[in-house]
Amino acid sequence: MQTLRTLWARLKGQAAQRQEDEALDEEIREHISLLEARYISQGMNARDASRAARRQFGNVTTLKEKQRALRGILSPSEWWHDVRFGARMLAKRPLSNAAVVVALALGIGMNAAVFTFVNALLLRPPQGVSETSKLIEVWLHNPKSGGVQSYFPFTFPDYVYYRDHTKSLEGLMAFDGDGTQAIWNRQGNGEILRGQLVSGNMFSLLGVNAAVGRTLVQDDDRLDNARQVIVLSYPFWKQKLNGDPNVAGKTIVLNGSAFTIAGVAPSGFTGLLVATSPDFWAPLTVQDRFSHDTSRMKEHNYWLIVAGKMRSAADRQAVQAEMHLLSRQAYFTHQSKNDPHSSTPVRHEELLDAMVYPLTLVPGPFRIYVGAFTGGLLAVFALVLLIACTNAASLLLARASGRAREMATRSALGAGRARLIRQMLVESLMLAGVSGASGIAIAGATSRLLIQLKPASIPLTLAIPMDWRVVLFTAAVSMATGIVFGLAPALRASAVKTAQVLKEESQTAGRKKARMRNVLVVAQMAACVVLLAGAALCVRSLMNANAIDAGFDTHHIALATLDAGSLGYPPEKVNDFYSRLLQRVQHLPGVTSASYAQFLPLGTSRISTSVGKQLIKESDGMPVDIFRVGPGLLHTMGMPLLRGRELTEKEANSEKPDAVIINQTLAEKLWPGEDAVGKRLALGDEKTMSEVVGIVKDGKYHTLGEGPISVVFLGKLPARRTLVVRTQGDSRALLDEVKHEIPVVDPLMAATDVQTIEEYMALPLFPARTVGWLLGASGLMAVVMTAIGLFGVIAYMVSQRTHEIGVRMALGAKRSDVLKLVIGQGILLTIIGLAIGLAAAFGSARLLSPLLYGIGANDPIIMSAVAVGLATIALLACYLPARKAMQVDPSIALRYE
Amino acid sequence: MADQKSEVLQGTLDLMVLKTLFAMGPLHGFGIARRIEQVSDGVLDLNEGTVYTALLRLQQQGWIKSEWGTSENNRRARFYSVTRQGTKQLDREAENWERVAGVIEKVLRLERQG
Known part of the structure; x- marks a missing residue:
């Protein structure tokens, strides 16, 4: 705790360096002048007093330096130096850095793209609504059953009971969860409009004010005196009514009845439910103009999503307690009123509890499923990003050993280990930063592409904005990425044995370094097998799903x-x-x-x-x-x-x-x-x-x-x-x-x-298609990255061992021996990686089985195809550097260095 | 005279500054230096600038706080005072110091045996 506090103080100090410097200057000046004054009063002359005062105070410059170091993490000039130096080092190898950036940007971008959906579905509060933190929604829950089926929206009588009896809430509103459609008689021609039935208090509780005219009010929504009024959505008013400023009070004919337009909702407001954008809102009590369902205002018809506004954001516990109580009261009140000869079938005789959720665009009970799906996707792309990270890490590791001399020199000149680690981390963070920025752009493009996967038949309009949450997420992921792939090389590079490195002329790559890179390649290979197996299964299943006989014709x-x-x-x-x-x-x-x-x-x-x-x-x-x-x-x-x-x-x-x-x-x-x-x-x-x-x-x-x-x-x-x-x-x-x-x-x-x-079949095929596309893309990316990674490692090994290979050849090794030497190492890594990966794939493929059509999760053909395919790619990735190794000319190799 | 002065032991300055502030109430750096000088009877060889380093460390740990005020010279000066947390810390540190000092004293008293 104390460490955290000190760190925080230092971070704050870092931000206020200049101000603090000036304050300290002032303190020092004052202190010295007080000392001088004392010496003068003791009878010294001004010059001696000044000298004595300074002696007693000590070295001012050292003190300032020390204060500055203590105050912040490091001085701004050091930061700037690191960044400039890092940029120079990165600019030295533009090609390999570009490769790293592209791979990382793809990885970060895909994660950010999925996150835009998490954000749009689960994190973003409803737009155009004030005080969202005070809003909650309430769902009825049957404690005796489980899953989605155990949650119910409200019946109209239930809603009225809760609305009239709640004391902990400022108000309780309700809206039609399924939405409603109406035919608009537009000068004799029919046009379909989408509407939402809402309780009269909704607009005022949400603090939504009309752009034109007025919104719906409580009086519009009375059972005994239902008014045929509607509020138009802003886009509908703009596009279909040309933004008519005098629209309030005019009449519009919906489903053959005349409705008075009360007003127009503000432009950002689309209601409280995800992916719906109604053209109009109408009071609940006029629902019979839109629905043939005659039992809607009665009991046993569960169709209303209920939301409430708390008096303070901290009241949720109290509200939940009250809702719990109300659910019992409502049950017994209805029970006693219940007509035993009622002809409507009783759907629930059990008591339904009322559950309170914070209000977001996806209804509370379903949030967990949306979360699980998007979380699964994030996990897949996190794996892709991890592969990209290992690529970057092995590249930097290779570079770190190349920079051993530089590190040794700097260390000999007095740079501490922390300083060297920081320098290396600044470089990797810069790489990650550039990747993150490109990742945002990639996310913007892919999330729009992803939304195309949605079946056209679902009338959903999902806004997927790149707001600050997405930017923050991407920045955090990039930062983490930079540290993940940068830390190992940084630690390795900074652990220099100065004397040894500076003394030794030969560049034998340390055993440890090689082992680290080998571990990375194996890990990469394993992750790639998992992804590729998943991808292959899903693509195969998608093909199967397309071929499934639905029992009817899917053409013409x-x-x-x-x-x-x-x-x-x-x-x-x-x-x-x-x-x-x-x-x-x-x-x-x-x-x-x-x-x-x-x-x-x-x-x-x-x-x-x-x-x-x-x-x-x-x-x-x-x-x-x-x-x-x-x-x-x-x-x-x-x-x-x-x-x-x-x-x-x-x-x-x-x-x-x-x-x-x-x-x-x-x-x-x-x-x-x-x-x-x-x-x-x-x-x-x-x-x-x-x-x-x-x-x-x-x-x-x-x-x-x-x-x-x-x-x-x-x-x-x-x-x-x-x-x-x-x-x-x-x-x-x-x-x-x-x-x-x-x-x-x-x-x-x-x-x-x-x-x-x-187009209709897009809906039943949707799960298989989405997962097939996404996993297919991730598998492809994984293969490319893994091939590049393996190629890089083997190529680096060859370049490091050029000297050794030259010696071997000079001593009579044949080209085939060299080939065996180089490829042998690649094959070994590949086999270990494949084995681990296959084991993991067999384990994790089971998670996919509910999404697979006509194929077992552990389909042996797919698994062996993945293994053989990857082995072939790995072999190719090894062969190219091996060929280069075979062409080593012993005389040149021996003279080299 | 020089051999009669003692260096300030590493880490003890913070405790001295904290205790001084606790005993005297709000003081500026100069005042703290004077008080320590007075108490130590000129035995300690104190680089007065280091008082400010101690003040910064104590402040970062949240044991003291500072406010701008006016010095004897009628100029702006920073006055430091102990926080509640600092008071608690002082007890702990003092106790710790006494324990360590006790041990050192015992060690120094060890007679040569055999």
Whole structure:
């Protein structure tokens, strides 16, 4: 502690050197003049008094020097000297330094790029919001279960209860976690807008003031008197309404209802949820204009993300305690009010605890998963950086032995060991500094590239700014890098035995030095094996994933999502719209078939129920996924029908599920060894049995890597559905035509997610693609760096042993002997590195297994391919310097030195 | 006269300065030097400049603090005073010194045996 305090005092002293110098001067002057005055009063003359005073005080210059050394870490002039000298030394070898800088910059840059995502997702507070440190979010948690599934957003009644009863919070706000879509009637044409439903107190609690007009207020959000008002986002107002300054008070038609524009939010504000940027905000109480879900304001519908503002940033413990209490009170209050004959199924009869998290853009319960993913990526790139570091270290080590004489001379001239270490560290820190600066630039470019990996179908807009946190992180990483790769060479270089080095003429590289470099090469090789094995596995798995049979065609299909119900049409009008649209689309040139589905497999939506052979209670059946489809959908999607037929128009429109199609897995489960067509089954809580009319081939429904899942296809499509169009030609060319047809049928309608099936598949392939790309890139970088590292070490060894090789050849060694000598050493290092690396790879590859498709984590072919590939590269890296060694001319080598 | 003066032992000056400040209250460097001179009865051969090095060391450890004030000459001077931490440290150091001094004294008293 005391040491830390002294160090801090010294650091401060370093900063205030000049000021302190002046203060000391003043003190010394005063002291001496007081001494003089005393001598004069004792009867001395002025000259003698001055001399006596100075003698008594001692040597002023020495004192000042000593004070200065004591005060700071070192004097500014020494710093400056080190930096200038370092720059001169670095400029002497521009090529090899450039190589080191490029490798380090790549390593640092990739780490910084991943960090920009960590920053954007986990560290950056919501923008445009004041007092973020006081904000918290609250999640309901089921203590009896685990994982993401154990966390719930709030129901509306729960939110109201907590809001009205909390005392520790200044206020509690809520917003719609899923966001909402609305069709904007723009002069007779429909346009899709994204909105967010928020509680009326949100803007005032966040301290967000309107740029134009006013924000939403509590009075807008009353259950008994809901106002149809919205606040527009700044970009929407600027781009779509041309920044109309008189926009407040005007009317805008959303989903067929008129909304009054209250005002415009300030430019930076995008809400409290990551990667969403709503076009408008509307009060919670008008949610029925945007959603067909009639149970949203009731219990058991968990859809609200709840955030609160504390009175002081230190209150979190107290708030958590109160939330805990409120969760019990709310439970018992609702319990007593609960109507025992309620028809809504009770999802949770258990008590849900309320958990408090500091508010960031990623909701609390999910933070750990985002953190684990980005942390894993950081670990991978840290390994790449480590390889780059070992490269730099072995280069500097080689150089350090070349500079042994310089070090010895400087040491003989009185430089202490600490001084020499510092000089070497300044040089490596300068290298690291340059690398860090280039790394930032690389990070800027790659993070934009990384965001391209995001499937286009997810309407997320993630801002990834290079703010001070990223710069700080990069600076810290660069600094650490500089010390990591610079320390060993610095210690080595400074440990000079002056007399020995200066006396000895020959340049035999010390055994110790060689051992150190060898260890580095082995470590590098091992790290490279791990990375490369990971990369190869992921790339192979990506290839497999692309080749996985999803159970439907992944080409020649165009998709568009529509919601005719959002315009408030009655069911007949909805059906009429869809059948007219289907007719038009079917007649487009090149279209072979078209149909509707509620949603497609492998998407984000999922509905499950239970199935049995008799009409029984839900809990007794086996779980199945259900997909609601129109007639001809299976054919349009290219899902092979194994037996039976598709649904007819009448069956698909029927209210009751008279006819269903099931997949192979379900058929096998219910009627093993029998023909399922014609058999009858009972679905969920349906009152009547359904007849199986067809059996479809198994596909993938949740993820590409899943095992067999039981699925039922049935009719009765809801108002929100996906149009599926199959074409002979290019599906991309079809998109515009499909988009064009929609307003022809109804000018107010607009489609979302108009995309090709290839674009749609980007979502299920996303994990494999991201990891495949990133690990592939890191593996490639690792191989290049390792090859350069090995080459450097062997080349250096050859140059150091030129003399020895010359002697050997003069004594009759053949060229092949020399080759064996040089390559032998490289091979030995390679084999040791490979062995360690393979062991580590077998251990760590298991972490990847959940992401791998159709390949074992310890796939022997991949592992041996990695080993052989690396060995070949290593051999090449050794061969080039070995060839140079063979060409050594003994007479020249012996005369050398 | 020279052989009657003693050098200041390494490390003891800090303790002397600390104790002086503790006993006398806030003083400037000149005042500290005078007080030590007075107490030592001119036995110590003190390079008065080294007082400032001791002051800086003590300050860096947080045992004393300084403030600008006015000297007898009516000019600006830095006045040093002991902090609470310094007072505690003084007890420890004094105790330590007495222990060491005691040992040295015992060693010096050893009679030649045999």
